[in-house]
Every structure is written in structure tokens, then in C-alpha cells.
Amino acid sequence: MDAERLIGVTRQALAASGEAWDVIAEAWQAQALAQAIGDRLALSGPPELRGEARELGETGGRGGGLPDAREAGGGGPGASGPGPEVFGSEVWWGAGTRARQLSSVPDARGALTGLAELLGEVGIALVAVACATDEEGLYWQCIEAIDAADEAGDRVAGLLRRLVAQEQERERKEARERQRQQETERERERQRNHERRRGR
Known part of the structure; x- marks a missing residue:
């Protein structure tokens, strides 16, 4: 599954999270996805992004894995209290993270823009949970999770700035080249007109 589609799936899952621990789990899903996208861009993305993309992959990796609800004092696999119908989701009980489904990042700018939006939504959701809980x-x-999302978001913002700067520089070079070609063509036209006048 390509990056933008996975980001969309994760945003939908985050929005549908009905329990605090589901929000936490989706936050780590987003972290895993940030790591996977960073790793993929570091290997095969635009050359100018590869160094910072590698740092994004490392940032996502420092976020750790899905939280252990038993240690945190909540429900979860093997914990006493509410069962999977309350706390369960594919994130907690399934085979792993959605990021494992990442197949490609065909549009680096689109993927990074979507990832920035996802990480921002993660931060907002986590703040709401933190403010509401007594646990x-x-x-x-x-x-x-907020710290991890903020750090990943900063890396993504840096990648976007670099990508936009590179695109703007390419556009400026293309504009200069077009101008040069136009000036060359005008000069040739002047020479042709001059030759025609001399031939009369």
C-alpha cells in the first residue's frame, strides 16, 4: 500500500478511536509509519532528502513500540479489567503495525504533507487524553507519545522545507533557461531581419 493511502487509513483509525488506549495505540502506529516512510525515502527518495529522511527513520524508531497497557495501568492483552471489546483493535491484538504494509512513496511531497497533518492530529488527540485522565x-x-510525535513532526517539517526549496530552485533554473532561450531566439530573429534587409 502506498504511503498516502496508509496515512489516510491511520488518520481514519485515529479519528474513530473511542478509548484512551486506542488513541495511544494509534499514536504509535503513526510513529511506526513515520519511521517506515523515512527509511523508504532514505533508500529511494529524492537525493536531496535522503540524509534528513534517514534522521526521520531514526526519530520514528526512537518512539519505541506499542505501549504495554499492563505496565501503564490500563487494560490490554492479559490484563485484568475490560476485554478486547473495549480496548482491543487491530493495533493491540493484530499481527503488527500498518507500516509493514508500506510498499512505496510515489509522491514524496504529498506523503510528507499528509504525514505532517497526521502527526499534528496525533498530538491534539494525545493532549486531550492527557488532560482528561486521572491515571x-x-x-x-x-x-x-506527544514528545515522539513532536520530534517526528519537526523532522517532517524540515524535509518539506528542503523539498519546497529544491523545487523552487528548479523552477528558477527552468525560468532562467526559458528566458535565455527566448533571448537567443530574439537575437536570431534580429539577425535574420538584418540579413533580409541587406539582401534587398
């Missing part, structure tokens, strides 16, 4: 474990899970 210390859940609160600190939110803080950790």
Missing part, C-alpha cells in the same frame, strides 16, 4: 500511567504514556 498516572496513562498520562505519562501520553507525554512520551
Whole structure:
């Protein structure tokens, strides 16, 4: 599945999260996706992005994995309390992260723009959970995930700035080349007119 489609799926899942722990889980899904996109761009993305893309992959990797709800004091696999009908989702109980489905990043700018929006939405959702909870474990899970999302978001913003700057530079070069060609053609036309006048 390409990057923009996976980002869209993750945004929908985040919006549909009905429980605090589902929001936490979707936050780590977003982190895993940021890592996967960074790694893919570092290998096969635009050359000017590869160094910073590698840093994005490392940033996403530092986010860790899906949180252990038992340590955090909430429900989850094997924990006492609510079962999977409350806390369960494909994130918690499934085979792994959606990021494993990433097949390509055909549009780097589109993917990075979507990823920036996703990470922003993750931060907003986590702040809401942190402000609403009285559970210390859940609160600190939110803080950790907020820090990770902020760091990844900063990396994505840097990649977008570099990409936009490179695109603008290419556009300026193309504009200068068009202007040069137009001036050359005008000069040739002047020479042709001059030759015609001399031949009369």
C-alpha cells in the first residue's frame, strides 16, 4: 500500500478511536509509519532528502513500540479489567503495525504533507487524553507519545522545507533557461531581419 493511502487509513483509525488506549495505540502506529516512510525515502527518495529522511527513520524508531497497557495501568492483552471489546483493535491484538504494509512513496511531497497533518492530529488527540485522565500511567504514556510525535513532526517539517526549496530552485533554473532561450531566439530573429534587409 502506498504511503498516502496508509496515512489516510491511520488518520481514519485515529479519528474513530473511542478509548484512551486506542488513541495511544494509534499514536504509535503513526510513529511506526513515520519511521517506515523515512527509511523508504532514505533508500529511494529524492537525493536531496535522503540524509534528513534517514534522521526521520531514526526519530520514528526512537518512539519505541506499542505501549504495554499492563505496565501503564490500563487494560490490554492479559490484563485484568475490560476485554478486547473495549480496548482491543487491530493495533493491540493484530499481527503488527500498518507500516509493514508500506510498499512505496510515489509522491514524496504529498506523503510528507499528509504525514505532517497526521502527526499534528496525533498530538491534539494525545493532549486531550492527557488532560482528561486521572491515571498516572496513562498520562505519562501520553507525554512520551506527544514528545515522539513532536520530534517526528519537526523532522517532517524540515524535509518539506528542503523539498519546497529544491523545487523552487528548479523552477528558477527552468525560468532562467526559458528566458535565455527566448533571448537567443530574439537575437536570431534580429539577425535574420538584418540579413533580409541587406539582401534587398
